[in-house]
Amino acid sequence: MTIAIPPDRNDSSKSLQPKGWLKYFSFSLDHKVIGIQYLVCGFIFYLIGGGLASAIRIELTSPLSDFMARDVYNQVLTLHGTIMIFLWIVPVVNGAFGNYLIPFYVGARDMAFPRLNAVAFWLIPPAGLMLISSYFITGAAQSGWTAYPPLSISTPAAGQIIWILSVLLLGGSSIFGGINFIATIIKLRRPGLKLLQLPMYCWAMLGTSILVVLSTPVLAGTLILLSFDIVAHTGFFNPTLGGNVIVYQHLFWFYSHPAVYIMVLPAFGLVSEIIPVHCRKPLFGYITMVYSIMAIVLLGLVVWAHHMFTSGTPPWMRLFFTIATAFIAVPTGIKFFNWVATLWGGKISLNSAILFSCGFIINFVLGGITGVALAQVPFDVHVHDTYFVVAHFHYIVYGGSVFVIFSSIYHWYPKFTGKLLNEKLGQLHFLLTFIGFNLCFAPQHWLGLNGMPRRVAEYDPQFQLINQISSVGALIMAISTIPFLWNVVYSAIRGPKSGDNPWRALTPEWLTSSPPPVENWIGEAPLVTQPYGYGTHRNENEDLSSNEAGNVREQS
Amino acid sequence: MVKTSTILSISIGILLIIGGVWVGQNVDLLPVDASTNAPVYDELFKVLFSIGTILFVGITGLVIYSLIKFRRRPGDSGDGQPIEGNLPLEIFWTAVPAIVILFVGIYSYDIYDRMGGMQPLSNNAHNHHEMSTQQRLWGGIGSGSVSSSTPGEEEPIPIEVTAMQFAFLFHYPKGDIISGELHVPTGHPITMRMESKDVIHAFWVPEFRLKQDVIPGQPTILNFTPTKPGRYPIICAELCGPYHGGMRSTVVVEGMDEYQEWFNKNSKTVETTA
Numbered sequence: 001m002t003i004a005i006p007p008d009r010n011d012s013s014k015s016l017q018p019k020g021w022l023k024y025f026s027f028s029l030d031h032k033v034i035g036i037q038y039l040v041c042g043f044i045f046y047l048i049g050g051g052l053a054s055a056i057r058i059e060l061t062s063p064l065s066d067f068m069a070r071d072v073y074n075q076v077l078t079l080h081g082t083i084m085i086f087l088w089i090v091p092v093v094n095g096a097f098g099n100y101l102i103p104f105y106v107g108a109r110d111m112a113f114p115r116l117n118a119v120a121f122w123l124i125p126p127a128g129l130m131l132i133s134s135y136f137i138t139g140a141a142q143s144g145w146t147a148y149p150p151l152s153i154s155t156p157a158a159g160q161i162i163w164i165l166s167v168l169l170l171g172g173s174s175i176f177g178g179i180n181f182i183a184t185i186i187k188l189r190r191p192g193l194k195l196l197q198l199p200m201y202c203w204a205m206l207g208t209s210i211l212v213v214l215s216t217p218v219l220a221g222t223l224i225l226l227s228f229d230i231v232a233h234t235g236f237f238n239p240t241l242g243g244n245v246i247v248y249q250h251l252f253w254f255y256s257h258p259a260v261y262i263m264v265l266p267a268f269g270l271v272s273e274i275i276p277v278h279c280r281k282p283l284f285g286y287i288t289m290v291y292s293i294m295a296i297v298l299l300g301l302v303v304w305a306h307h308m309f310t311s312g313t314p315p316w317m318r319l320f321f322t323i324a325t326a327f328i329a330v331p332t333g334i335k336f337f338n339w340v341a342t343l344w345g346g347k348i349s350l351n352s353a354i355l356f357s358c359g360f361i362i363n364f365v366l367g368g369i370t371g372v373a374l375a376q377v378p379f380d381v382h383v384h385d386t387y388f389v390v391a392h393f394h395y396i397v398y399g400g401s402v403f404v405i406f407s408s409i410y411h412w413y414p415k416f417t418g419k420l421l422n423e424k425l426g427q428l429h430f431l432l433t434f435i436g437f438n439l440c441f442a443p444q445h446w447l448g449l450n451g452m453p454r455r456v457a458e459y460d461p462q463f464q465l466i467n468q469i470s471s472v473g474a475l476i477m478a479i480s481t482i483p484f485l486w487n488v489v490y491s492a493i494r495g496p497k498s499g500d501n502p503w504r505a506l507t508p509e510w511l512t513s514s515p516p517p518v519e520n521w522i523g524e525a526p527l528v529t530q531p532y533g534y535g536t537h538r539n540e541n542e543d544l545s546s547n548e549a550g551n552v553r554e555q556s
Numbered sequence: 557m558v559k560t561s562t563i564l565s566i567s568i569g570i571l572l573i574i575g576g577v578w579v580g581q582n583v584d585l586l587p588v589d590a591s592t593n594a595p596v597y598d599e600l601f602k603v604l605f606s607i608g609t610i611l612f613v614g615i616t617g618l619v620i621y622s623l624i625k626f627r628r629r630p631g632d633s634g635d636g637q638p639i640e641g642n643l644p645l646e647i648f649w650t651a652v653p654a655i656v657i658l659f660v661g662i663y664s665y666d667i668y669d670r671m672g673g674m675q676p677l678s679n680n681a682h683n684h685h686e687m688s689t690q691q692r693l694w695g696g697i698g699s700g701s702v703s704s705s706t707p708g709e710e711e712p713i714p715i716e717v718t719a720m721q722f723a724f725l726f727h728y729p730k731g732d733i734i735s736g737e738l739h740v741p742t743g744h745p746i747t748m749r750m751e752s753k754d755v756i757h758a759f760w761v762p763e764f765r766l767k768q769d770v771i772p773g774q775p776t777i778l779n780f781t782p783t784k785p786g787r788y789p790i791i792c793a794e795l796c797g798p799y800h801g802g803m804r805s806t807v808v809v810e811g812m813d814e815y816q817e818w819f820n821k822n823s824k825t826v827e828t829t830a
């Protein structure tokens with residue numbers, strides 16, 4: 001059953017919302033405002049997390065622990081990981097773009113539960129502030145983002161408890177968001193719009209939200225038990241009281257492996273929206289893409305113990321998790337071949353959006369290859385918990401998700417603001433990011449293979465040169481944010497007008513004005529059954545849109 | 557026309573495969589191999605590196621080629637061909653990765669077996685009186701009992717490893733030696749029973765290509781046979797507190813005679829047959 005929403009719900013609270021830029025600081029119920037709130041808030045945390053990363057890379061320019069105290073180093077490391085995952089990537093690839101785009105894609109005027117949506121966002125800033133302020137008040141948690149007991153039980157309790165509380169809040173936010181996305185995609189579709197006509201990002205968000213709803217509660221339960229061990233001296237995970245530390249690892253990774261897909265499946269969805277527009281070609285293999293997403297969701301739930309190959313797991317378990325993990329590469333591979341096939345024979349505009357998307361493909365393929373290698377038990381026992389793993393997952397989360405976030409900002413900025421970004425600055429940003437990123441992380445594969453463990457402030461002097469090269473890469477990455485920040489701020493104020501549809505895109509969010517009106521469309525939502533109909537059914541869609549408020553304007 | 561382009565792409569493919577295999581065989585990214593485990597590991601590494609190189613260069617090449625070849629020319633505002641899929645092609649690139657993954661899986665299973673990963677856990681080699689029978693033993697790679705595999709082989713040397721913040725201690729039950737450095741003779745199987753006193757640590761010797769967590773409350777086992785004399789670092793690989801980066805020790809692999817000499821010098825018991 002699908003419900004069409006009448007244009008005006010006479011929602012009295014809506015008229016009480018502040019207007020103009022003030023609305024971004026309010027408890028707004030507008031999914032677009034909430035989306036931007038997620039994005040900007042996430043980006044601020046990204047800058048903080050990036051500052052912490054720079055501190056780590058400065059410490060590692062010399063083999064001695066000389067830049068900060070050892071326990072401070074571990075705090076910085078823990079904060080960096082936690083912020084980047086829970087306050088930047090997860091909220092932005094899900095919350096920001098999901099909120100902004102999903103209602104457009106299903107032809108709705110808002111999310112299914114607008115108030116829950118606002119609550120989900122407003123849990124994030126206090127959780128983040130709490131986490132960061134713990135550093136100044138009591139000292140932050142220092143047991144890594146994985147918080148393995150008994151280390152997390154024996155390090156100072158206050159910081160660890162604050163860490164648990166803020167991760168619980170963020171997990172709650174994520175669950176609220178997930179429920180909302182599932183309800184919106186399943187129930188709020190415009191009449192006449194079938195599931196298999198939805199843009200790919202909807203499928204990605206449906207799959208991701210299923211993962212969120214199934215796995216995040218397990219993390220919450222686990223962290224609550226851990227907090228009991230810390231404050232009430234229970235013995236769930238405390239070996240001196242008969243607890244079992246391995247059980248924690250199983251429970252933690254039951255969430256945290258799916259979490260890596262929570263960070264990357266939405267990114268897959270976003271890329272699937274961006275590439276067809278700038279290649280002027282339909283998305284290749286729509287149906288196989290949908291099946292791949294669902295296969296990744298299913299397999300993603302049964303691979304967690306590949307993070308525990310050296311924890312003393314029995315041989316049959318190692319074997320099972322090796323096979324399950326390696327097979328994720330098959331549906332993932334299909335998606336990559338389909339994107340390349342979408343590029344093939346297109347008319348590709350070499351702009352910042354497509355450059356970041358293609359940078360994503362290249363980086364992620366490398367991260368996926370090292371992932372399949374890591375899934376092989378005999379390979380993993382050497383490189384587990386070394387810089388090789390650090391390189392692997394940064395190729396995935398930075399080279400993958402972060403590149404896609406930038407690509408998406410270049411692609412949807414005109415939608416958000418009605419202004420165009422400066423293309424030259426965008427390309428400079430891409431070049432610096434791509435070079436800096438690879439210079440920073442590629443050498444870390446070698447470090448891991450040759451004996452540098454992760455999460456250390458001091459290391460064997462033979463690794464100094466390579467660490468310094470890596471730090472230079474990090475410096476270039478830090479510099480690369482300057483043209484980006486300048487570009488988004490300056491263009492918002494002074495940028496040229498973009499018109500409603502500068503990319504001549506066919507997906508529904510472009511078939512209204514830019515920025516869109518409060519309830520997304522004046523009049524009824526258009527029925528877009530061919531979101532990727534480039535080269536074929538263009539006329540149909542153009543007719544459709546010209547009936548609506550948003551005219552498709554041609555831009556040079 | 558069609559013919560030349562097919563010939564061209566097939567030859568590029570073959571070149572890529574040959575190049576990838578060559579790179580994999582000749583790449584030298586690993587430290588020296590100093591245990592029976594290590595050369596087996598390096599074999600796997602070479603195969604994975606070859607496959608990885610072929611895939612990475614292939615896909616990167618396709619992306620860059622597409623970006624150049626199919627870039628929009630100035631003034632062209634048309635669309636590309638409306639190709640929405642191609643079933644044979646999609647089946648092809650589902651099947652190829654599936655086969656590659658299957659091959660890698662079977663191959664690495666074989667490697668794992670050769671490293672002793674599939675042997676049943678057995679604690680014959682350990683002093684029975686020290687262990688309560690209820691205590692579950694957890695195995696690392698090569699955890700199968702070395703002595704039970706081939707009769708007539710040398711009896712492995714048992715060593716008890718204790719990890720604590722921030723050091724490793726090695727106890728040789730035979731001579732009741734406690735040492736901060738691990739001494740082992742070349743070519744002789746070693747069986748270690750490891751337990752932590754506080755938090756989780758990990759025992760890692762990059763030159764042995766072996767790692768096993770050392771866990772409080774749950775003893776773990778690690779078996780290996782060193783092959784090359786030398787001094788290699790023992791590194792803690794699991795975050796264990798502020799001095800985690802400094803938690804290191806050394807394994808001294810030496811000839812049997814030197815080992816015996818070290819053993820006799822430190823042994824507290826008179827009878828010394830290793």
Ligand code: HEM
Pocket residue numbers: 146259260261263264306307325326328329332367368369370371372373374375376380383384385389392393396397400401
């Ligand atoms: C082809 C797909 C992938 C495979 C086969 C794979 C495999 C693995 C394996 C086996 C590990 C454990 C390594 C170790 O600790 O020894 C690992 C670690 C990790 N992977 Fe992946 N991975 C894949 C894709 C991803 C994706 C999509 C993400 C995230 C978006 C990701 C993020 C991570 C992270 C964050 C870690 C490190 C966790 C930690 O210990 O802190 N990986 N991966």
Ligand SMILES: [Cu+2]
Pocket residue numbers: 256257260303304306307
């Ligand atoms: Cu995982």
Ligand SMILES: [Cu+2]
Pocket residue numbers: 757758792793794795796797799800801803
């Ligand atoms: Cu340690």
